[in-house]
Amino acid sequence: MINWFLLFPFTSFVVNIILASIVLGLNPGSKTNRAYAVFAFNFAFWALIVFAEWNFQSEQSLKLLAYLEPFAWLFTTILVLRFIYVLIKRPFDIPYRVIQCTVAIWVIYAVFTGAFIHGFKKEYWGVLTLVNDIYYPAIFMVSVVPSCWGLYLLIKAIKTTNDALHKIQLRYLTIGTIIMYILVLFDSTIRASLLKISSIPSISSFLLLIQSAFVFIAILRYRFLNPDLRDVAQQIFARINECVILLNLDQSICNVNDATYAFFGKEQLQSSSLTQLFGEQYRFHDDYTNLEITYSNTATQKHGLLSQSSLFVQGRFIGKLVIVRDLTLNRQETLQRITLEKQVQQMNVSRFEALGKLAGGIAHDFNNILSVISGSATLLRMHLYNKDEKASTLSMNIIKTAQDASLLTRKMLTFACQHKHTMAQFDLHEAINDDVTMLQHTLEKKISLHTAITAELHQITGDRIQIQNMFLNIAINACDAMPGGGDLHIRTTSTILPADFTESYSRDASGGSYIIIEIEDNGIGMTQELQKKIFEPFFTTKQKGKGTGLGLATAYGTAAGHKGFIIAKSESGKGSIFQIYLPTTNNQHPVEHEVSLEINYGKGQLLIVDDEVEILHSTSEMLKEIGYKTTACDSGENALNHFRENTNAFDLVILDVLMPVMNGLKCAAKMKELNPDVKLLFTSGFLGDISNQDTTIISTMIQPDNFIQKPFTIERLSNAVKTLISGT
Numbered sequence: 052m053i054n055w056f057l058l059f060p061f062t063s064f065v066v067n068i069i070l071a072s073i074v075l076g077l078n079p080g081s082k083t084n085r086a087y088a089v090f091a092f093n094f095a096f097w098a099l100i101v102f103a104e105w106n107f108q109s110e111q112s113l114k115l116l117a118y119l120e121p122f123a124w125l126f127t128t129i130l131v132l133r134f135i136y137v138l139i140k141r142p143f144d145i146p147y148r149v150i151q152c153t154v155a156i157w158v159i160y161a162v163f164t165g166a167f168i169h170g171f172k173k174e175y176w177g178v179l180t181l182v183n184d185i186y187y188p189a190i191f192m193v194s195v196v197p198s199c200w201g202l203y204l205l206i207k208a209i210k211t212t213n214d215a216l217h218k219i220q221l222r223y224l225t226i227g228t229i230i231m232y233i234l235v236l237f238d239s240t241i242r243a244s245l246l247k248i249s250s251i252p253s254i255s256s257f258l259l260l261i262q263s264a265f266v267f268i269a270i271l272r273y274r275f276l277n278p279d280l281r282d283v284a285q286q287i288f289a290r291i292n293e294c295v296i297l298l299n300l301d302q303s304i305c306n307v308n309d310a311t312y313a314f315f316g317k318e319q320l321q322s323s324s325l326t327q328l329f330g331e332q333y334r335f336h337d338d339y340t341n342l343e344i345t346y347s348n349t350a351t352q353k354h355g356l357l358s359q360s361s362l363f364v365q366g367r368f369i370g371k372l373v374i375v376r377d378l379t380l381n382r383q384e385t386l387q388r389i390t391l392e393k394q395v396q397q398m399n400v401s402r403f404e405a406l407g408k409l410a411g412g413i414a415h416d417f418n419n420i421l422s423v424i425s426g427s428a429t430l431l432r433m434h435l436y437n438k439d440e441k442a443s444t445l446s447m448n449i450i451k452t453a454q455d456a457s458l459l460t461r462k463m464l465t466f467a468c469q470h471k472h473t474m475a476q477f478d479l480h481e482a483i484n485d486d487v488t489m490l491q492h493t494l495e496k497k498i499s500l501h502t503a504i505t506a507e508l509h510q511i512t513g514d515r516i517q518i519q520n521m522f523l524n525i526a527i528n529a530c531d532a533m534p535g536g537g538d539l540h541i542r543t544t545s546t547i548l549p550a551d552f553t554e555s556y557s558r559d560a561s562g563g564s565y566i567i568i569e570i571e572d573n574g575i576g577m578t579q580e581l582q583k584k585i586f587e588p589f590f591t592t593k594q595k596g597k598g599t600g601l602g603l604a605t606a607y608g609t610a611a612g613h614k615g616f617i618i619a620k621s622e623s624g625k626g627s628i629f630q631i632y633l634p635t636t637n638n639q640h641p642v643e644h645e646v647s648l649e650i651n652y653g654k655g656q657l658l659i660v661d662d663e664v665e666i667l668h669s670t671s672e673m674l675k676e677i678g679y680k681t682t683a684c685d686s687g688e689n690a691l692n693h694f695r696e697n698t699n700a701f702d703l704v705i706l707d708v709l710m711p712v713m714n715g716l717k718c719a720a721k722m723k724e725l726n727p728d729v730k731l732l733f734t735s736g737f738l739g740d741i742s743n744q745d746t747t748i749i750s751t752m753i754q755p756d757n758f759i760q761k762p763f764t765i766e767r768l769s770n771a772v773k774t775l776i777s778g779t
Contacts, residue, residue, distance in 0.1 A: 060102035067095035086137040090130035097127065128197045129154045131228065135201045138224070139208045150197045157193050202228060294355070294375035297362070302326065302335045305370060314353060314377055315346065325373065333357065335371065344375070353379040415709065418457065418736025419663050421762035425453040426669025429765045433676050450764070457762050474755065476636060479566060480509040480543065482519050487541060490526060497536030506543035506566045508635040513613045518633075521609040525570050525629045528603065532574030532627060540571040545635070556616040556632075564635045565615070573626040582619055651769040652677045655702035655776050659683045660690040660718065661734075662710040666761075670705070673765050674772065687713030691721050698726040702776050708735035708753075719752055730775050736761040
């Protein structure tokens with residue numbers, strides 16, 4: 052006859068071995084896993100004893116098994132309690148140690164005395180253990196009391212935990228534990244009092260199966276099979292630098308990490324919700340990704356990026372997960388970096404202004420010298436014309452060389468932003484296309500030229516020749532940076548710039564509509580150190596004799612003179628990009644007049660004023676040679692005295708702008724007071740100091756048709772004088 056009761060201990064033994072092996076195998080280093088595996092193996096040992104009791108027939112074997120069985124249930128209580136402590140992360144406190152010591156005492160007592168069992172009785176379903184009187188106090192001490200303490204801890208953990216998932220797990224474990232201990236009491240006490248009813252078998256093996264099943268279902272169903280994952284998650288939650296906030300359905304704060312306390316402050320979090328902390332910029336029911344938020348209190352203001360998403364457990368909405376990345380330090384570092392960059396840019400602007408003044412001063416003196424050389428050579432040529440061909444040719448060479456030298460000073464003045472421009476409105480695209488056509492004919496075949504001239508606004512006001520020279524200077528430099536060949540890209544785009552952006556690059560630039568000329572190459576590029584020096588005059592990386600070092604300096608001055616600026620971007624080995632920013636206009640293009648460059652003879656009385664005696668003499672003599680009568684004065688005061696004697700005596704007054712004591716502008720202003728109709732022609736090699744002193748007088752008195760740059764030729768001077776006197 053088959054004993055079906057054997058299924059209880061056998062099934063319990065197999066299931067506990069399997070469950071313990073699975074949990075321990077997943078992570079043998081986990082304390083929780085090990086705690087579960089130990090009590091599951093103990094359950095399997097207990098079930099094995101019961102199974103053996105129902106099968107062995109030897110009196111000696113049955114006596115040994117009956118003696119071993121109490122040790123199994125003695126250890127069961129402490130092992131289950133240990134698992135509860137580990138699961139709820141409670142340190143092993145005094146109650147646990149007391150229970151542990153009590154169990155140890157009873158185990159030692161049972162080993163040496165065999166006090167629990169005095170015999171056994173065979174029944175048809177197995178063996179019924181016959182116990183002594185001390186058995187029941189032992190059951191109470193090492194089973195009931197610890198079990199009640201364990202249940203108390205589980206119920207307390209259920210009430211205090213804010214984690215909905217963990218709460219469900221603890222509920223399952225509590226139910227399983229209660230059922231197990233009810234069956235323990237029934238099997239150990241109630242059944243023992245009914246010894247005469249032999250039809251009730253021992254159900255201890257069945258209760259072991261129930262307890263293990265509840266534990267395993269709880270941890271498997273709710274993905275807590277490997278409790279170390281939860282440990283890791285808790286550590287990440289605590290140590291992550293971002294603020295992590297868990298919100299309940301009522302918008303209250305469920306849990307936060309240390310970074311959150313650091314960001315908001317503990318008192319603020321305890322007394323406020325996120326809606327109160329962030330105000331209208333935050334709403335609980337919305338989900339966010341990188342929402343910029345600002346948090347302010349009485350002491351500080353902080354910035355962050357907020358992301359919020361909904362939390363679901365088993366398809367049920369349980370709250371919100373909020374992550375805030377603190378950007379306060381990044382924002383401060385960014386502001387510091389921007390401030391530092393602006394300071395560096397302002398230092399560069401100041402440095403270039405200082406270099407510009409130096410270059411302008413040198414150019415002024417150099418132009419005065421060239422004026423004397425050019426004027427004297429002109430007079431020599433006029434006296435020797437048709438008399439001494441060789442001497443006349445040599446004088447022409449002197450004049451030509453002086454003109455070439457004057458181009459160098461004009462480049463220096465352009466860098467100094469003090470060259471008198473011939474300002475007119477023109478189509479920048481037209482000018483660029485002319486230069487591009489010239490480049491296409493001169494570029495080496497190994498360089499490919501690509502253009503995208505697409506700016507919507509391309510009408511600007513400026514000196515067309517200077518703008519074209521600036522463009523060519525940078526384009527040629529780009530070609531030189533590609534000795535092995537490459538691609539040269541030329542593009543134009545329109546943009547609107549704020550004032551704070553333009554002012555960081557040029558003090559004269561203002562916000563508004565700009566055209567960007569972009570010249571890009573994929574050549575050798577430049578280091579950061581090199582980029583700091585490229586706009587300095589006379590700085591060059593080219594071989595001796597192949598560059599003056601004024602190309603980019605002149606381009607910089609041209610841009611600044613047109614209230615624009617240049618930005619250079621480069622990386623060594625990866626090429627360079629030069630961006631030229633120039634303000635645009637929508638005015639219509641005025642008609643340009645061609646100016647004759649032949650000597651224009653005329654008649655009239657001229658007053659010439661210049662503090663440089665040699666220039667004064669050569670200018671006066673040149674004008675006499677072409678038909679004019681002249682009166683020469685070497686200072687503004689002398690000229691004003693002559694003018695007072697007869698304010699209508701002079702058809703034209705020619706004044707040097709820069710003179711000591713009374714400069715040309717002040718002298719001209721006094722003359723205008725005496726005779727508002729007096730005609731004036733200004734000359735200068737440099738306008739820097741005057742521009743800084745009185746820009747209003749400059750703009751009202753000096754116009755393109757009444758100013759000539761030193762050194763000037765007899766042709767340009769004669770045309771300017773004739774035009775002003777005749778009024779045509």
